[in-house]
Amino acid sequence: MKELRCVAKKEIMDNIRNKWIIFSSGILVLLLLTSLFLMPSLKYCADFKEAISQLAKLVSPIVPIIALILGYASIAREIESGTMEALVAMPISRREIIAGKFLGLLAVLVISISISFGVSAMVIAFSRTMENFSYFFLFMLYTILLGSSFLALSFFFSSLLRKRSSALILAIFIWFFFNLIMPLIQTGLLLEVGMKGALAGKIPDWFYALDFLNPLSMYTSLVDMLAGSAKNLPSFYTPYSLVAVFLIWILLFFLLTVLKFERTDI
Amino acid sequence: MTSEKSAISVSNLTKRYGNLLAVDGIHFKVQRGRIFGFLGPNGAGKTTTIKAILGLIKVDEGEIEINGMNIKENGKEAKRSIGYLPERISFYDNLTALQNLSFYAELKGSTNEECKALLEEIGLGQVMNKKVRKFSRGMIQRLGIARSLLGDPDILILDEPSTGLDPEGSLLVKEKLRSLNGKGCTIFLSSHILAEVQAICSDVIIINKGKLVAEGRIEDLSRKLEIKPKITISLDEKPPENILNELSNMQGIYKVEGKGSLIEVTCEPEVKVDVLIHLKKSGLKIKDFETRTPSLEKIFMKCIKEGS
Ligand SMILES: Nc1ncnc2c1ncn2[C@@H]1O[C@H](COP(=O)(O)OP(=O)(O)OP(=O)(O)O)[C@@H](O)[C@H]1O
Ligand SMILES: [Mg+2]
Numbered sequence: 383m384k385e386l387r388c389v390a391k392k393e394i395m396d397n398i399r400n401k402w403i404i405f406s407s408g409i410l411v412l413l414l415l416t417s418l419f420l421m422p423s424l425k426y427c428a429d430f431k432e433a434i435s436q437l438a439k440l441v442s443p444i445v446p447i448i449a450l451i452l453g454y455a456s457i458a459r460e461i462e463s464g465t466m467e468a469l470v471a472m473p474i475s476r477r478e479i480i481a482g483k484f485l486g487l488l489a490v491l492v493i494s495i496s497i498s499f500g501v502s503a504m505v506i507a508f509s510r511t512m513e514n515f516s517y518f519f520l521f522m523l524y525t526i527l528l529g530s531s532f533l534a535l536s537f538f539f540s541s542l543l544r545k546r547s548s549a550l551i552l553a554i555f556i557w558f559f560f561n562l563i564m565p566l567i568q569t570g571l572l573l574e575v576g577m578k579g580a581l582a583g584k585i586p587d588w589f590y591a592l593d594f595l596n597p598l599s600m601y602t603s604l605v606d607m608l609a610g611s612a613k614n615l616p617s618f619y620t621p622y623s624l625v626a627v628f629l630i631w632i633l634l635f636f637l638l639t640v641l642k643f644e645r646t647d648i
Numbered sequence: 649m650t651s652e653k654s655a656i657s658v659s660n661l662t663k664r665y666g667n668l669l670a671v672d673g674i675h676f677k678v679q680r681g682r683i684f685g686f687l688g689p690n691g692a693g694k695t696t697t698i699k700a701i702l703g704l705i706k707v708d709e710g711e712i713e714i715n716g717m718n719i720k721e722n723g724k725e726a727k728r729s730i731g732y733l734p735e736r737i738s739f740y741d742n743l744t745a746l747q748n749l750s751f752y753a754e755l756k757g758s759t760n761e762e763c764k765a766l767l768e769e770i771g772l773g774q775v776m777n778k779k780v781r782k783f784s785r786g787m788i789q790r791l792g793i794a795r796s797l798l799g800d801p802d803i804l805i806l807d808e809p810s811t812g813l814d815p816e817g818s819l820l821v822k823e824k825l826r827s828l829n830g831k832g833c834t835i836f837l838s839s840h841i842l843a844e845v846q847a848i849c850s851d852v853i854i855i856n857k858g859k860l861v862a863e864g865r866i867e868d869l870s871r872k873l874e875i876k877p878k879i880t881i882s883l884d885e886k887p888p889e890n891i892l893n894e895l896s897n898m899q900g901i902y903k904v905e906g907k908g909s910l911i912e913v914t915c916e917p918e919v920k921v922d923v924l925i926h927l928k929k930s931g932l933k934i935k936d937f938e939t940r941t942p943s944l945e946k947i948f949m950k951c952i953k954e955g956s
Contacts, residue, residue: 385755388755392740392751395747396740396742396743463741464737464738465739468737468752468795470702470703470704471702471730472755472756473725473728473756475724645706647704648704648705
């Protein structure tokens with residue numbers, strides 16, 4: 383336990399001042415604020431409940447980037463540079479190393495999202511009246527879930543590679559895959575196979591189940607549910623099930639990383 | 649388990665990298681309290697063996713015990729007593745020397761004060777708050793040595809400890825190793841600098857192409873390989889023939905050569921003194937003498953040639 387905390391602490395120290403993390407968190411704040419103050423549909427909107435669906439569209443590409451920056455090379459980099467060798471030679475189990483690193487990165491992610499959202503919330507609170515601030519808080523929690531799932535994913539991929547350069551290419555691919563390719567596949571499938579149901583005004587259940595494979599779709603759905611704009615959903619598709627699937631995602635990729643790392647030659 | 653269990657025991661260690669057999673069924677034991685030199689040509693499998701001892705790589709076959717604890721089953725506990733200097737030393741570039749060392753110290757259960765003292769001792773006192781990114785090769789090597797000494801390890805495993813060190817640094821390390829060994833620390837070091845190994849190690853293990861080719865105390869190996877010590881005695885006059893003949897007939901003497909007022913005698917280590925006594929008794933004046941122990945280089949070359 384002491385070992386785990388020690389690794390997590392080092393990971394936080396090593397990453398918290400990462401200029402890319404600061405930069406992308408800044409972008410996040412900028413996006414949240416400019417849209418709330420400049421976008422016509424949001425400028426006069428007085429209720430967070432109505433605003434968050436649109437805000438989520440802006441947040442959803444950025445947060446995975448923060449998570450990918452944190453995770454993509456976190457293991458590969460240490461193996462490549464040689465610091466992993468010294469670490470594994472210390473009296474610490476490999477499981478503790480992985481758990482400590484993951485918790486440390488998770489902490490940095492949570493800190494950076496919370497600060498971005500916190501700053502935005504404060505600016506809003508001082509400059510205009512908005513109702514339903516609690517929705518903003520839930521929105522932030524969902525965003526943290528989104529970030530964590532991408533962190534777990536990139537953390538796992540970083541354990542498969544030994545070189546930072548290949549890890550970077552893989553991270554870019556992951557971003558494209560979930561942001562662009564998956565949605566295309568989903569829509570394509572719906573058009574191909576589910577057309578009849580869709581035409582009849584009811585999207586088939588399996589189409590919703592596909593969402594469980596993409597954290598970004600889950601995130602959009604969660605936010606839509608929060609905003610009250612999601613209709614005619616199958617019974618298995620609730621905020622609870624979505625949050626549970628998020629947690630399964632995070633846990634699954636974390637465990638896969640542990641399994642992989644225990645078998646890796648350093 | 650007995651009370652005289654070895655510090656490190658390696659049995660039938662085998663490691664393949666694809667088709668390459670990097671380590672091929674190696675057995676050896678490192679007794680407590682000794683200094684072992686681990687030798688072999690480039691690519692012999694030294695680093696691979698060392699990594700296996702620390703559980704850094706999965707081995708294909710074989711068992712490794714540290715103080716009687718199996719490294720696979722009880723790795724965390726076993727590693728508590730080991731200080732390790734990797735072949736490729738690296739630190740977290742963004743953190744200072746002290747921050748780096750404190751991180752490892754916490755894992756080893758030692759204090760920040762100990763870190764500072766070690767940094768002073770190893771000659772990095774002035775730069776302990778500098779980021780490691782700005783360190784030179786030798787400074788990183790020194791920091792690596794400091795890291796390996798954290799928490800007073802009973803076993804030190806060093807993979808080429810003097811690479812990149814200046815003469816002062818390597819002297820410092822040599823003295824530190826001797827003094828630690830004096831306090832009972834077992835040392836296992838790989839090195840290509842045979843003179844250094846000869847100066848500090850009591851035992852050597854030599855491997856070649858993944859196979860063990862020799863193991864034992866340096867004197868025992870030289871005896872076994874019939875590499876004899878030589879003494880050169882300088883007298884104040886040319887010695888008479890009969891004395892040279894008497895010497896040649898003594899037990900344990902292989903070769904006697906007279907070169908003017910010098911005599912060169914190749915003999916067993918134990919009879920070196922007898923040679924001197926005999927000359928003294930024969931009424932000759934010994935001006936000076938020099939004994940040369942067989943060089944580790946000779947042992948090494950002979951083992952490597954015979955092995956292949
Ligand atoms: N990660 C690896 N992947 C593939 N082959 C490897 C790997 N590490 C080492 N080898 C091979 O295993 C053999 C033994 O290498 P090792 O590093 O143990 O040698 P060494 O005795 O330490 O050599 P040196 O004196 O140069 O340090 C070499 O042929 C090397 O090419
Ligand atoms: Mg080596």
